[in-house]
Amino acid sequence: MDKPYGEEKTQSPVPDFDELSRNMARFVEGAGKAAAAYLKPVQEGQAPAELSSDASEAIKSLGRVAEVWMSDPQKSFEAQSRLGTQFLSLWASTLKRAQGEPADPVAEPEPRDNRFKDPEWSENPIFDFLKQAYLISSRWAEDLVENAEGLDERTRHKAQFYLKQLSSALSPSNFLLTNPELIRETLKENGANLVRGVSMLAEDIEAGGGELKIRQSDTSRFKVGENIATTPGKVIFRNDLIELIQYAPVTEKVLKRPLLIVPPWINKFYILDLNPEKSFIRWAVSQGLTVFCISWVNPAEQHAEKGFEHYMVDGIFAALDAIEQATGEKKVTAIGYCVGGTLLATTLAYMAAKRDKRIDSATFFTAQVDFTHAGDLKIFAGEEEVRSLEATMKKRGYLEGSRMANAFNMLRPNDLIWPYVVNVYMKGQSPFPFDLLYWNADSTRMPAANHAFYLRNCYLENRLAKGEMELAGVKLDLRKVKIPVFNLATKEDHIAPARSVFVGSKMFGGPVDYVLAGSGHIAGVVNSPSKPKYQFWTGGPVEGELEDWVKQATETSGSWWPYWFDWIKAQAPRMVAAREPGGGKLEPLCDAPGTYVLEKS
Template sequence: MDKPYGEEKTQSSAPDFEELSRNMARFLEGATKATTAYLKPLEERGAPPEIASDASEAIRTLGRVAESWLSDPQKSLEAQARLGSQFLDLWASTLKKAQGEPAEPVAEPEPKDNRFKDPEWSENPVFDFLKQAYLISSRWAEDMVEEAEGLDERTRHKAQFYLKQISSALSPSNFLLTNPELIRETIRENGANLARGMAMLAEDIQSGRGELRIRQTDPSNFKIGVNIAATPGKVIFRNDLIELLQYEPTTKQVLKRPLLIVPPWINKYYILDLNPEKSFIRWAVDQGLTVFCISWVNPEAQHAEKGFEHYMREGIFAALEAIEQATGEKKVTAIGYCVGGTLLAVTMAYMAAKRDKRIDSATFFTAQVDFTHAGDLKVFADEEQIRTIETQMKKRGYLDGSHMANAFNMLRPTDLIWSNVVNVYMKGRAPTAFDLLYWNSDSTRMPAANHAFYLRNCYLENKLAKGEMELAGVKLDLKKIKAPIFNLAAKEDHIAPARSVFLGSKAFGGPVDLVLAGSGHIAGVVNPPNKQKYQFWTGGPVEGELDDWLAKAKETPGSWWPYWFSWIEKQAPKKVPARSPGGGKLEPLCDAPGTYVLAKA
């Protein structure tokens, strides 16, 4: 009788060749399904143009680096000699180790590099050699890009980014025969791990309709509106672009001034409402705020022409009008997260030009208004690549959600791509249930007009910061925004780098309270007080460079949320009886989280 599929061996012994053959048959069956799932969509639409475009752009960029070195033969020889010398040292060290003599390593991984934590990477001379050879080669290549002469900074930045993708992919930890842990696992399980992994690979290619969508969590454990995005509330307004959620109060009194949250449309709003313990929305309600939140539509082809002006008018303006009907309040305080913050700043600049003061103060969560230091995402925003994206969007009317998901994963390829490839498809381990990664995989599309405007005006030409952006015939000037600003940056943010947010703080015309949170783009924001994680810095006026400001700033352990609420409360402390959805002129349409958030990309 066959052993259960994937049963682990309980003792160290030679492989069970009968079981190994059965598992290899399962592996080949999964490989056939994966190949079929990949090829079937290609028969319908042809080779994916974005793959060819990305590869050619990487080759062209790295070719510029090679040209720089080949133009100076002497310098090129010196670089090759430096690499050769390190490998001679490694060979000598390996021979000593093989003979049982102590030997200092030539190259060691960074302390946070988890790829080489298995003891055999250091104890076994063969795997130690592979590890060090990889580290020496990848670091030498990084130096070659850094030291290449005659490169403009944009080209150098792109070369560094593409090299990071290549070196992450070529790590010996990613391959069965060069990873001691994978070899042990495969022998112990007689190949069952590979069979399970290939089956999951086929499933993930099928779910991606011919493209691999790497599974990062187990989605079966989450249901939107039940154990995620579950803060009680109602949809009180709906149009072609938004559903507006109003949440049930939990206090008898609330601050008179309502709160409007403008989330990013690149992902769904419930990053701020993952579960009761992590939910910023639930916490804000518990502090006595009347909370409204926009839930953006997941665009289809009919939304192709919806641009930034539509997102301003049918998004933020429509929400302001609905809030006035629901509460009687003309003025609100607003939060904009990531690109939602960029839209909020654009809207406030437009309102300032029109002398519209309905947004009385604003908070920005890791949002950029000056894109000078916008980080690795700028790699995807040169003229040629934007034209390619625009051509792709014209075919469908939108940018598929997987495109942005892949771009975000490429910011941290070792952690977000290759660790999952190894754990899921080689070790055959289904990922655990994790609400943050469930949200991360629940991607959304971007309307063609909106995304093209964003890429060109912000990432490519930085028009908002320069005072050159126009919307609805109005030239936008951030200096005209006099309302108080709470600007949150995250110290380890890869998407809206802290240096970028810091520079953007200087663009506004009114008082700015800059706060620097520990951790990154998500954990720096979603950091509830009860967890007592990370820390935040406050430091008064935004002057000089970020490092200068940080050197003088005050560090406070724990969450910045209470500090933010005190900032909100001081501006408008008046309280009124709590407001329930439906208490004003707008009747609830359905329960939160509504219908738009349920649409899948």
């Protein structure tokens, strides 16, 4: 039987009130410093407009939902009645437990929801009520958005997104006085946790130039080239847009056909080379591949006019020329990751039109070519949003890296925002050193021309999938891309949803091997055979709907990397002697990971 209220298992410690008072004074002082850091850009006339713009869009979208419901008094009354009925049930349940009687909860968190794991959320009557009231209210609001009749899908999508931000922010777990764990921690430490937390808050606002740059990892524990991005190699080519890295072989023989990796320029290439255990690049080298990887420049004002055409010509084409000079090989197999994959696909369509056959097969990691089902990032790519962003970028010639970092964090606020707010700024705990989150915070800028082209042609108008995109005067048709394609999607991807990648697989004119990996946009890709965490599905031709494909697909435990390598090797199995960087016509310029990757935003 449930314990009667008042007999909770968890006891709050008795604080030292003198010490608590002193720490509260320090906390107030620290809060003043944080406020000063936040207001500094405002005082200097550099206040960001994004916050007010986002608030305006949220009010507009959610207001439209309210209008839909209020326009039908009967349905509005029924909706309010459903909420009232659930709260009456919650009151009844609370009273029963207060009298020592067992009572089933009215609302329970999802199993993967870590916000309410502390036992006191269930044992204590007040916190149990707050938790369930929050869950009832937030789920009721989600249902209102989902079932608003006559609402256009874009407005519904925006309302769902902003509601997720709002409900995540208003969770009782995020506030000191409504989180039992925070109360215990504060009493136990006499408020010292709040002093440490507000000090880190001030530092992070200052680091973000007046915006909060959330501390997700202990950045002091990592240094690119020393304990992250350490696979041996040399930069063998450099222009004003890329450095091309050739990695040193570890096998006596290698596949004759080299591999070119085209990473995203949103974030840096070393997501594929985090550490020796996780490194896809190091693993590919160990399998006998001659691996080349583009490292994009972190653009500044002088790169403002660099568009998709430049990224194709000075990026991929320049890399192909350098690879031929370095190895003598005219043909490569290529990988494109995320937006790097979108660029690779547009390049392949251009090459098909020009009968350029230097890329003989292509692999895409969580990359989109059809943006019909592009997920929550479409929220930021409406006509008004793109116009506003273009105006912002025109002022400096680029988009600040923090803008994209914040957008990605907002896709998963309960994982990437609020746990760090609670743990760092309220508990006063420095985050653990985590290489993936260090990489995530090592953001890059986007040149104005490139980013505007990408948003308009892909997210806004979906011109590549429609066969309407033009690049360097050539109309692009993906159906003319006849080379073999390996198209990797991940099951829980919020950036390139599996359905979007599946639909995009139908755009190509040649054979496509669609593979679905477990987990999300990063973890599903970086799933090394040395410590595999997830599974993958293979299922033959890309036909029908994704759900039908999954039902008949074959599930395999472990990493998909060996499956991919078998696919690569089957196409061009011939082996040659290993190639050392600098063994061809190009002299090494410096050691990997090069210099461009070191540039901070």
